[in-house]
Amino acid sequence: xxxxxxxxxxxxxxxxxxxxxxxxxxxxxxxxxxxxxxxxxxxxxxxxxxxxxxxxxxxxxxxxxxxxxxxxxxxxxxxxxxxxxxxxxxxxxxxxxxxxxxxxxxxxxxxxxxxxxxxxxxxxxxxxxxxxxxxxxxxxxxxxxxxxxxxxxxxxxxxxxxxxxxxxxxxxxxxxxxxxxxxxxxxxxxxxxxxxxxxxxxxxxxxxxxxxxxxxxxxxxxxxxxxxxxxxxxxxxxxxxxxxxxxxxxxxxxxxxxxxxxxxxxxxxxxxxxxxxxxxxxxxxxxxxxxxxxxxxxxxxxxxxxxxxxxxxxxxxxxxxxxxxxxxxxxxxxxxxxxxxxxxxxxxxxxxxxxxxxxxxxxxxxxxxxxxxxxxxxxxxxxxxxxxxxxxxxxxxxxxxxxxxxxxxxxxxxxx
Numbered sequence: 297x298x299x300x301x302x303x304x305x306x307x308x309x310x311x312x313x314x315x316x317x318x319x320x321x322x323x324x325x326x327x328x329x330x331x332x333x334x335x336x337x338x339x340x341x342x343x344x345x346x347x348x349x350x351x352x353x354x355x356x357x358x359x360x361x362x363x364x365x366x367x368x369x370x371x372x373x374x375x376x377x378x379x380x381x382x383x384x385x386x387x388x389x390x391x392x393x394x395x396x397x398x399x400x401x402x403x404x405x406x407x408x409x410x411x412x413x414x415x416x417x418x419x420x421x422x423x424x425x426x427x428x429x430x431x432x433x434x435x436x437x438x439x440x441x442x443x444x445x446x447x448x449x450x451x452x453x454x455x456x457x458x459x460x461x462x463x464x465x466x467x468x469x470x471x472x473x474x475x476x477x478x479x480x481x482x483x484x485x486x487x488x489x490x491x492x493x494x495x496x497x498x499x500x501x502x503x504x505x506x507x508x509x510x511x512x513x514x515x516x517x518x519x520x521x522x523x524x525x526x527x528x529x530x531x532x533x534x535x536x537x538x539x540x541x542x543x544x545x546x547x548x549x550x551x552x553x554x555x556x557x558x559x560x561x562x563x564x565x566x567x568x569x570x571x572x573x574x575x576x577x578x579x580x581x582x583x584x585x586x587x588x589x590x591x592x593x594x595x596x597x598x599x600x601x602x603x604x605x606x607x608x609x610x611x612x613x614x615x616x617x618x619x620x621x622x623x624x625x626x627x628x629x630x631x632x633x634x635x636x637x638x639x640x641x642x643x644x645x646x647x648x649x650x651x652x653x654x655x656x657x658x659x660x661x662x663x664x665x666x667x668x669x670x671x672x673x674x675x676x677x678x679x680x681x682x683x684x685x686x687x688x689x690x691x692x693x694x695x696x697x698x699x700x701x702x703x704x705x706x707x708x709x710x711x712x
Contacts, residue, residue, distance in 0.1 A: 327558040331549035332528075335465040336559040338569070338604045339473055339534065339541035345563050345604070350466040353447060354547040357522030357530050358390075359468060360455030361409040363436050364418045366475045370439075371425050374403040374480055378424040384416065389456055389524075391416040398497040403480075407492060410484045410520060411503040418454035429453060443470050457524045465545040472519055472532050472543050485518030485534075486510070509533050513557055519543075521552075535560045540569045569604045572613070572637050572645070573597040579635055579649055582619045584626065587655045595619065595632050595649035609639045619649070626655040 326346075327336075333349040344350070368374075380398045392414035394400065402424065408417035422432035429452065436450040445467035451458040475481050484490065488510055492501040509516045515535040522530035528548035533556040535542055544559040546552045573579070580595040587593065605613075619633035626632065633649040 325562075327555075327562040329546070329549075329555045329558060330551050331546045331555050333465045333545075333547040334549070334555060334559065335469050335545045336563050337469050337473075337543050337545075338567075339476060339543050340569075341602065341604055342473060343604045344466075344469075345542070345567055346559065347465070350469075351447060351464050353462040353464060354530075355457060355461060355524060355527035356455055356463045356468065356547070357457075357524045357527035358413045358415075358455040359463075359520055359522040359530050359532055360450065360453065360461070361413065361418050362468075362471055362475050362481075362520055362532070363439065363450065364421060364432075364453045365406055365409055365481055366471070366478070367432070367435055367439060368402055368406060368421050368425055369478050369480060371435075372402055374401065374406060376402050376424075378402060378405070378420065380416075380420050381423055384419065387415040387419055387454070387456075389413075389415045389454070392501060392503070393498065394420060395497045398495050400495055404492050404495075404501075406480065407484055407490045407503055408501075410481065411487065411490055411505045413506055413521065415454040415456060422453040440467070440471075443467075443474055445470055455522060455524070455527075457526050465547055468532060468545050468547075469543060472534070472545070476519065476534060476541075476543075482518065485520060507531075507533075509553055509556060512553060513560065516560075531556050533560065535564075537564055540564075566608075567604055567606050568610065569602055570610070571600060571602045573599075573601040573635075573647055575599050578652070579647075580617050580619060580633065582622065582632060584622055584624060584655050586657055587624050587626075588657065589653075589655070593622070593626065593632065593655050594652040596652045597635070598631075598648040598650050601637070601645050601647050603637065603639070603645055605639050612639055614638045614640060617649075622655075624655050624657045626651050628652070628654045 329348055331348070333352045333354050334347065335344060335350045336346040337344045377399055380394045380396055380400065382396045384394070384396055390413045392408035392412055394416045402421060405417040405421040408414035409421065419429060422429045426432035426435055432453055433450055436453065440448045440450065445463065448463040448467045449460055451461040455461070488505050490503045492503065494500045506521050507518065509531070513535060515537045516533060517536055518534040519532045529552040530548065531546045531552040533544045542560055542563045544556045546555045549555045575597060577597040578594050579597050581592045582595055584591060584593050616636040616638070617633065622632055628651055630651045631648050632651045635647040635649060636644060637647065638644040
């Protein structure tokens with residue numbers, strides 16, 4: 297670990313302790329991915345760990361339903377009951393067998409979309425949220441734009457083929473990170489089976505998740521499969537190990553499960569997530585000129601900070617600590633500097649440093665300043681007094697002359 301110069305004492309030992317598990321480094325061999333487009337990234341921080349043609353436009357197929365599910369949760373409650381439109385008609389592709397007029401909850405529709413990839417559930421959910429599929433598609437594209445999915449164009453809520461219904465692996469990674477922030481979605485996409493209660497027009501439904509990776513890969517907990525003939529096999533896969541989640545996006549692959557496994561293995565074997573600071577961790581002792589106490593201020597990390605780095609870079613972490621120019625008084629919690637944590641050629645994290653205590657002027661400095669101010673005031677008063685002694689006689693003489701002249705003028709007027 298390296299540290300960069302800065303005015304103060306860097307408390308490296310208490311600031312960060314790297315895992316000892318770095319001793320055995322992975323080979324770093326690139327994954328052999330067959331998909332047209334693919335990407336592997338960290339779910340929490342959003343760092344891309346590996347990619348292949350991530351900006352190439354592809355058909356998302358049923359991965360589209362992740363956006364549909366996201367909008368349902370953002371604009372309605374899962375326990376809200378809705379009625380299947382009487383004019384729903386045949387949707388095509390995979391369905392959950394919804395019947396016109398049937399009353400279901402939005403949770404039922406979410407389960408149908410995310411486990412069984414039900415196209416009829418996506419249409420009913422779209423109409424329930426926006427009043428029509430046209431309005432809902434407008435909402436989908438607006439939400440895609442706010443998420444930074446600038447290469448995505450939705451034309452329906454389910455993903456059945458449309459020549460202009462396209463996206464990219466990079467955009468889908470952004471979408472996956474957002475939908476996994478919802479507990480309801482995390483629970484559904486991780487479930488192998490979900491049983492839905494009977495309704496007024498249908499018996500109990502048992503939905504089986506189509507994502508085979510839930511059975512094939514340790515730690516896999518989602519998220520969604522997709523297929524149409526033009527799109528090929530598509531998959532967004534999520535897996536968690538030791539509390540760390542990776543997301544793999546695979547588009548148009550002849551071996552989508554194999555590609556996802558190779559990507560996830562590559563990520564877990566060659567990268568690590570480390571916490572470089574806890575909130576409140578002492579980072580730096582900064583000398584404070586004229587400060588009280590021992591004349592030093594302990595700067596604390598403002599927030600917990602994590603980084604995702606390759607195992608081979610774990611010993612190349614570079615610290616830069618930059619205190620601000622400070623003079624008392626300083627408030628407790630005030631920003632007093634910044635720490636930059638970098639891996640050469642890779643990521644950089646900035647940590648604001650906060651004052652661990654309030655700092656006032658030292659007593660000796662206060663006394664010195666008080667003495668200086670008192671002396672200055674005394675000298676000023678003395679000079680002012682001297683000045684008045686010089687000016688007052690002259691002012692009195694001028695006043696006497698003016699009074700005499702005025703009396704003389706008055707007497708002349710009376711005699712006249």
